[in-house]
Amino acid sequence: MSVRKRTWSTKGVEHSGWQADYVDAQGKRRRKMFDRKKDADAFLLTAKSEVREGVHVADADTITIAEAGKLWLKSGAAAGLERSSLEQREQHLRLHIVPFAGATRLNKLTAPWLRAFQDELREAGRSADMVRRVTVSLGSIIADAQSRGLTVRNPVHERGRARSTTERRAKTKLQVGVDIPSPDEIRKFLTSLSGRWRPMLVTAVFTGMRSSELRGLVWDNVDLTAKTIRISQRADDFNEIGRPKSAAGNRAISIPPVVVNTLREWKLVCPRRDTGRKDGDGNPMLALDLVFPTGAGKIESRSNMLKRGLIPAMIAAGITVDTGRTDEEGKPILSAKYSGLHALRHFYASWCINPTDAGGLGLSPKAVQDRLGHSTIAMTMDTYGHLFPRGDEGDLLAAAERSLLA
Known part of the structure; x- marks a missing residue:
């Protein structure tokens, strides 16, 4: 390996430069030209190290x-x-x-x-x-x-x-009342729910399921006796059923009585899927399959869940913000304060975290991770760590001081 000066002519014009000469890990001789000697020396030093570690890639071997x-x-x-x-x-x-x-x-x-x-x-x-x-x-x-x-x-x-x-x-932290619906807002929201979207939205509030998981949920994974919902699949944006977002997405979520009762009533009228077969009288045979399907029993679109379900429900509950625009009658046009289902997932996380004396479940970070289906505890803490209650450090320090100096 060496650096040497080279001089050559092109169409009668003389040029000069510094050539770094070395052998790569495969024993192939490589050359690279530089205008300055110090650049050639620096390159050769790096190339030697990379060749020795087996990671060097020559310019001629790289791609766009x-x-x-x-x-x-x-x-x-x-x-x-x-x-x-x-x-x-x-x-x-x-x-x-x-x-x-x-x-x-x-x-x-x-x-x-x-x-x-x-x-x-x-x-x-x-x-x-x-x-x-x-x-x-x-x-x-x-x-x-x-x-x-x-x-x-x-x-x-x-x-x-x-x-x-x-x-x-x-990077801003999620805030209650800004990114996360407050308990008062959720109470107003739940009280105003009605119609075919109520079961899905109630389930979203009390399970924190992702929209893809709600869309792919089947009745076989809902155990109303054991009061659990098992997540084992999801529906993507192309309405194709696949595995959960990660291995941790496979999980069982305990559900409270309000969800149990809501789903029990919904199951009686839930649209069924056409199996493609007919009974003895020639009538289509229908099967109970998806929990929150379209009227034809097929996978519901994410757009419908938002535009026909969540957003109208938010506006009906009075959980709105002023858009700054007015209608033809001069009345202010309001929009939903929370326009994405992930806001309900955020609320569920905060409800799991809040202490029991504040109306929450008081769960540990690990338990919250399991319920949300996060792949790592770091993801849970990076997103919601600031919501976990902290003890009075003054009292803790005083107690530790007394113990140390006793």
Whole structure:
């Protein structure tokens, strides 16, 4: 391995540069030119270390982000990802990554490059949430390429590990009355519920089930005698039934009497699924299958659950915010304060956490994790850790002091 100066002519014009010369882990001779000797020396030092550790990738062996993205899509399909996940990968790649960075080779990716890429996305009108999502996808693309030996560095993951204190502090915590419905709001909400959406919304409040889990729930997994609901499947955005979001998603949730009684009544009138068979009189044979189906017994859409179920129920209960607009009669137009089913999941988490003397269940962090189906306790604590009650530290310190100095 060496660095030496080279001089050559191109169409009568003389050029010079510094050539880093080395042998990779496969015994193949590699060369790379630099304008300055110190850059060649620095590269050679890094290359030696990477070759020794067996992670070096020569420039000629790397590929573009667009090419790596195609391999990433194939990896997802081979891993059996749900259709909705594969669709999201394809959209991120086609709409947000390839147009801005598709021709960039993986060996050119650095932390400054990543920041410039994110800035370019924002300037092109992408929202902060979309920039975050696309960055996660880009990190996954690079990680897949790393596992194939096509690149060494992953600036997305490196930046994640080195995230500044300012960025961590900027992440706001969920607030009761802002992101999480308060107990008073939930009481108003439950009192005003009626019609075909009441069973689903009551179940959502007292189980914290994800919308996909509610859509995929079947009566075989509801035990009204044991007062439990077992989660073993979910319905994705394409109405395809699949496994829960993670292994921890497979769980059993205890349900209170209000859910038991509501579901017992609902079961009597719940729409049934057409089995495709006919009885002796030629009538269609129907089967009790999904707990919260459409009128035809099929999987309900997420859009209907929100637009026909949750949002009208919130408005009927008076849990609204002023949009700042008025109708033709000059009356203010109100919208639902909480427009996503995840708000009810947040309430359930807070209800599990709140102490019993405050009307909650007073569960431990581990028990809350199990009920929510989080894959890790870190996820539970990162999201809801600030809601867990804390003792009086003054009294605890005083007691510890007395014990130490006694």
